[in-house]
C-alpha cells in the first residue's frame with residue numbers, strides 16, 4: 110500500500126496473476142485538460158467497408174454462449190480484425206483492468222449477464238448495413254432488395270450457408286428502426302468464405318455499397334441519427350463528424366422526401382465539423398460519394414467547444430462591441446443579415462439583455478449530433494487492443510472536454526430543437542456524469558427526453574443513476590469517495606488531482622433527505638445504453654436532449670463583463686471567439702480565407718446566356734443567387750442550396766465559419782481557357798464555352814436550365830454513351846433526332862436526359878453532363894476527386910443495369 114493515505118480511498122489489490130501491467134497510453138490529442146493523466150481518444154471509425162484486411166482464415170460469428178471454465182494456462186483468442194498489428198491473445202487467468210473496473214461500476218445486473226457480456230466482446234462483430242432512404246435511390250434500393258431477396262430472406266428452398274469450418278450461419282435480421290440489416294456472419298468470414306452463398310452476399314454488398322444504395326455501418330452508430338428524427342427541412346449540425354457515418358445518415362434523411370425546398374433542394378442543411386483538418390478532408394471524400402446531395406452540406410474545421418453561433422454578430426466582444434467597429438457596425442450587420450434571411454428567430458443581441466429576459470440568443474440548428482471523442486471501449490469488438498491498453502484515466506481525461514462540447518451543442522440549438530449526446534464507451538464518467546452536469550448547468554433551458562419510442566425494436570438499457578470514480582495507480586485500483594477527499598489526499602499526484610472534476614461523481618439521487626426535504630435527481634434512466642449481448646452489437650451510449658428555452662444569461666457586473674464568463678467552463682456558453690473581428694490577444698485577426706463569395710457578375714451573366722436559352726432565363730437567374738466561388742479567378746462555380754447558404758454565407762456570424770468545403774461544384778473552368786472570369790459563350794477550348802459542366806452539377810442544373818442545351822435521349826442512346834466512358838461517340842451513332850439536335854448546338858457541355866416512354870422507374874438515369882466536341886462527337890467525361898477514381902465506372906454500370914432492368918419490365 111506504500112505511503113498513500115488510504116483513509117478516503119478504498120484500495121483493491123489487483124487480481125492479476127501473470128500478465129504484464131497495462132501500457133500507458135499515448136498523450137492527449139487535443140484540449141482535454143487532464144493534467145498528467147494519459148488521454149486516450151478513440152475515434153469510432155465505423156467504416157465497415159474498409160476492406161483492407163489481407164488474412165484469410167475467417168473467424169466465425171455466432172451468438173456466443175457463456176464461456177466454460179478455462180484451464181489454467183488457456184489463452185483467449187480475440188477476433189481477427191482489419192488492424193492485425195497487436196497481440197490477439199489474452200491470458201484466460203488474468204483479469205484485465207477493463208473487467209475489474211466495470212465489475213465495480215455494476216454496469217450489469219449479475220454474473221450471468223457479465224459472462225454473456227465478456228463472451229460477446231470477445232466475438233467478432235456481425236456485418237450490418239442500412240439501405241439508403243434518399244428519394245433518388247428509391248428505385249435502386251428496390252432493385253437491390255429484389256436482387257438480394259434470396260440472400261436476405263432465405264426460405265426452405267435456400268439452405269443456410271456454412272462457414273469454412275462447417276458452422277451454419279444464422280439468418281440475416283432486419284432492423285426496421287434504421288432500415289438496416291444484420292447478417293449472421295462477420296466481415297472477415299464473409300470476405301474470405303468459400304461458401305457460394307456467402308461469396309454472393311459479399312459481391313452483392315460491394316456492388317450496392319459502391320453506388321450508395323446501401324451503407325455499411327455499425328448498428329450502434331446508427332442510433333443517434335435514428336433518434337434525432339431528421340426531416341428534410343431541418344438544419345443539422347454534427348459537431349464531431351469524421352469519418353462521417355452519422356453525417357451521411359443525416360444527409361440521406363434530408364433528401365428522403367425528394368426535393369422540397371427552394372430551387373428544388375431540400376430546405377434543410379447539414380453542417381459537419383471536425384477538429385482535425387485531415388479528418389475533415391476524409392469526411393469531404395466520404396460525403397462526395399453522395400453526389401448532388403452535398404448541395405446541402407458544409408464541412409467545417411473548428412474546435413466543437415468553440416463552434417461559432419451564426420446568430421451572434423461578428424463584431425461582439427465581452428461587455429460591448431469591438432473597439433473601432435461599434436454598435437453601428439452591429440446594426441448594419443444585423444440589417445444585412447435580416448435582408449438575406451439570416452437563420453434563427455433569436456433576438457440578435459450578442460449578450461443576454463434585460464429585453465430578452467436575461468437569456469442568450471438561441472442557436473440556428475434544429476438537430477445536433479454531439480458524438481464526442483471518447484475512450485471508445487464500446488468498440489472493443491473492432492479494436493481488441495483496447496483489452497490491454499485500457500485505463501480508467503482515459504475517461505477522466507476526456508470528461509471536461511466532453512462536457513464543454515455538449516454545452517456548446519446546447520447553445521447552438523434552436524429552442525424546440527433536439528440534440529443527441531453520444532459516446533461509444535461504457536463508462537458512466539463519460540456518459541451519465543456528463544449528461545447530469547449538462548442538465549445542472551443548463552437549468553430550465555433543456556430536458557432529457559426518453560427516446561425509446563423513436564427506436565422501436567432496438568434492445569436498450571436504462572441509464573445509470575449511480576457510479577464510482579475509480580483510478581488505477583501502480584496496478585492498484587483506487588475508488589475515490591468524493592471530489593473534496595481526493596483533493597485533500599496528498600498521496601495522489603498533482604496531475605491526477607487536477608484531473609478530477611466535481612461533476613464526475615453521481616448527482617444526488619431523487620428522494621427525501623433526513624430533514625424531510627424532497628429532492629429530485631436528474632432523470633438519468635432516460636438515457637440509452639447499448640450492451641453487446643442485446644442484439645449482438647458494440648457498446649454505445651446516447652442521451653436525447655430537448656432545448657425548451659434559451660440559455661439563461663450571466664448576471665451583469667459593474668464592469669459589464671459577466672460573472673458567468675469568469676466561471677470555469679463558461680467558455681462553452683459564451684463563445685471564446687467573442688473577440689473576433691478586432692484584436693485577438695492584442696494581435697490583429699488575420700483575414701479569413703475560407704469564405705464562399707458570390708461568383709462575379711460577368712460569369713453569372715455568361716452562364717445565364719449559355720444555359721438559360723430555351724425558356725430557362727428566370728430559373729437560371731434564381732440559380733445564380735446560389736452560385737459561389739472561392740478563388741479570385743473563379744476557377745470553380747459552386748451551388749449552395751438555399752438552406753446551407755443561409756448558414757454558410759448569409760448568417761450574421763458566417764464570417765467566423767472556417768468552412769472547408771460546401772455545396773456541389775457545378776462548373777469548372779476548362780484547362781485550355783486562360784484569364785478572366787466569364788467572357789460569354791464561345792472562346793477557349795476549341796470554341797467551347799469556358800466552363801465545363803460537372804457530373805453532380807448536371808443534376809442541379811437540370812432543375813434550372815432551359816432547353817437550348819438539353820438532349821432528350823432514348824435509352825438506347827444513353828446506353829451508347831455510358832458503355833464506353835470517356836470515348837468519343839460520333840453523332841451518327843445516335844438516333845437521328847438526337848444527332849440533329851446536337852448538331853444545332855455550339856460545342857461545349859450539354860445536358861443529356863433520358864426520354865421516358867414506358868413505365869420505367871424515375872431514377873433509372875440522372876441527368877448526365879456530356880461534352881459535345883468541335884469534331885461532332887459526344888463524350889461522357891466524369892472527373893472524380895482522388896480516392897474515388899473507381900466511382901465513374903461503378904456509377905455508369907449501375908445506370909446501365911437499371912436501364913436494362915427497365916427494358917425487361919417494358920419501360921423505355
Ligand SMILES: C[S@@+](CC[C@H](N)C(=O)[O-])C[C@H]1O[C@@H](n2cnc3c(N)ncnc32)[C@H](O)[C@@H]1O
Nearest residue numbers: 153349350351352353354355384412413480482
Ligand atoms: C467518435 S469520433 C466521431 C465519429 C463520427 N461521429 C462518425 O459517426 O463517424 C470523434 C471525432 O471527434 C473529433 N474531435 C476530437 N476532439 C474534437 C473537438 N474538440 N472538436 C471537434 N471535433 C473533435 C475527432 O477528430 C474525431 O473525428
